[in-house]
Amino acid sequence: VLNNKQWLVLNNCEFRLKVDSKEWFSDFRYLIGIMTGTSADGVDISLGKFSGSKLQEFTAELVEFQSFEFPASLKKLIELAIKNEARTREIAKLNFDLAYFFAKCVRSFLRKAKFPLKKLDAVAVHGQTVWHQPKSNNLGKNGFTLQLVSLSALTQLLKVPVVGDFRSKDVAVGGEGAPLVPIFDYNFLFSRKCDVITINIGGIANITYLPKDCKLSDVVAFDTGPGNTWIDGAMRILFGRNYDKDGETAKKGKLNKILLEKLKSNPFVAKAPPKSTGREEFSEKELRQIIKFCNENSIKDVDIVTTLTHFTAWSIAENIKRFANPNANIIVSGGGARNLFLLQLLKEYIQQNSSFEFKIFEPPEAKESFAFAFLGYLRMGGIASNIPNVTGARENISLGIIAT
């Protein structure tokens, strides 16, 4: 199916600063993946066991998973940074504070997992996205993106190679720098027998569409719009809670059609892929304007949550109908997979043919951190991991840099 030689492009540096690939691929490798999403509620840590050196011959096992909440001071600093209100000093502090905090989390995680630090081959860390403005969102000018955590500090504190900054190289050569999980989906969730769609519902929602028996260049993946971000935001603002547990609040309310039509006018949903978004576009500021509109039109608080949940489900389904295939096996992951009402609506909006499956990745929150551990595994072996068709980058790149 795929020309392996074409795929196994190593970084074409004159002097190759990389692990000897043969040595790296000679044994099982254990990597930790650290993911912090746009929701800024905490950090997800996966320990993965990987082997293999060729596309679709890799193996991956999720050994352990745990989430850690951010301390209040760190969460506050992250929120400030994401809202574009952090200044130089705060960005510098946050960059190091994340390293100090992650180092502590990793040690605690490994103690609980009874897994010695010395057995760990590397840590792959996504970093906290505080800004993401690729070329396409920058009027065609040079793009930029910023995932915070000092890789130097983290490797110095843990004495383990740290792979990070996965999005920057792709953005530097004209790509969206996102989505990056499709390479994981293509390797582990692909099917020769039927189309597969993976949906990840984090702060932002995204899908990977893997047509039956497809080649890597046939993979389609993009952000669909909001995931939990507006539902969580509305719960915080209107009910003082962090999220809508099991979707119970949304279930109690009524759909407001005027509000739904208004939300549907958002141009991002209908935009053709490749596309990526972040909390810049689906911001708390915009949410507050929506809530203001609702208050002026006497829309009940509970109905706001219900309607935002409808909009979220609709926007994912609409993207699947327009740009993928609603009659595919569907695998849902991310914290949003725990919102039962959202899942029910998603099924209804997709109107999937009953012969197809609708499954949950278990545990749903682990997928992204697990996938980044795999991206770290690929970087350590010098294997390319972006999909130029997906990100729009001009080059095929082994994403991330290795700090030691």
Add this chain to the structure above:
Amino acid sequence: VLNNKQWLVLNNCEFRLKVDSKEWFSDFRYLIGIMTGTSADGVDISLGKFSGSKLQEFTAELVEFQSFEFPASLKKLIELAIKNEARTREIAKLNFDLAYFFAKCVRSFLRKAKFPLKKLDAVAVHGQTVWHQPKSNNLGKNGFTLQLVSLSALTQLLKVPVVGDFRSKDVAVGGEGAPLVPIFDYNFLFSRKCDVITINIGGIANITYLPKDCKLSDVVAFDTGPGNTWIDGAMRILFGRNYDKDGETAKKGKLNKILLEKLKSNPFVAKAPPKSTGREEFSEKELRQIIKFCNENSIKDVDIVTTLTHFTAWSIAENIKRFANPNANIIVSGGGARNLFLLQLLKEYIQQNSSFEFKIFEPPEAKESFAFAFLGYLRMGGIASNIPNVTGARENISLGIIAT
């Protein structure tokens, strides 16, 4: 003199992500060093040729040197960041804009030098310091520092290994993250016959004191206070020029003793090393207060420049007298070495015994970028480069991370 085994400590990672040291040290290596100081006027680029694998057996040759001015928009963004007025988006943009700009400069530099990119072994980049707050300046709490330039973007654009972020590891384990040039001084400016002091006058001034035939652990090095920062600032504010060419403005004025006494009360000068500072302490804001004081006391503009030049010379000399040895061979570098009036005052304040030499490093501006090329050479070979006695770090570290 020195136990080489003790010195050649490699990063003690379980899985060593490094160039094979044997291979790296098997031939001459060409590295570019890119330095941008706190004065934010432009970027200095050195091409160095290095060999050797052991302390004091290294060779270094400066092949080519060139300075590039920052475009106005970039300079503005840097100034904003240094003044702690840049926000998240601006920091993210600056981080990438520096990479795009440096990549362009490196290509132009190499064309002019007729040196092919393919022959280059690595680029060592200091990055633009926009914040530096080590443990000692942070009430004993965890330190942090931020040198901007996306290493990922730069290596992707140049297809050459990029070594950078030299200060973070040292800061992460309790060090000042500065000064880092002493390892260069110890290797190339050391003498078995007499004491040597190197003085670098950039935005901030610093010295390295190398007692005769000393061991690495005997090296003393620290920031002495302002270099050109206040002189340049006063020239800009009062005369609309970027700097005091050859010190001609300062030469015309008169020393104001009241102002000098006021300046001498700055506590940084008398503080015992290890100590480091930046534009946080010797800021434009403070300079504007000094100028305001002068205006209120009818001190002439030209006399302000003269007195600031006296203060700068005095603060360097005072540090040499208190914490080093005025009767050492002295080697001055940095843009400040072109300020003839400053050099004359410096000699007078030091009151050096006439049997000692007072030399200029040629060209004086090249030293820091050349030294960082050497730090990159050491990192590529996995050799430690901080001096714990100098920075105060708890660990001996091969500074920097290698992006490929």
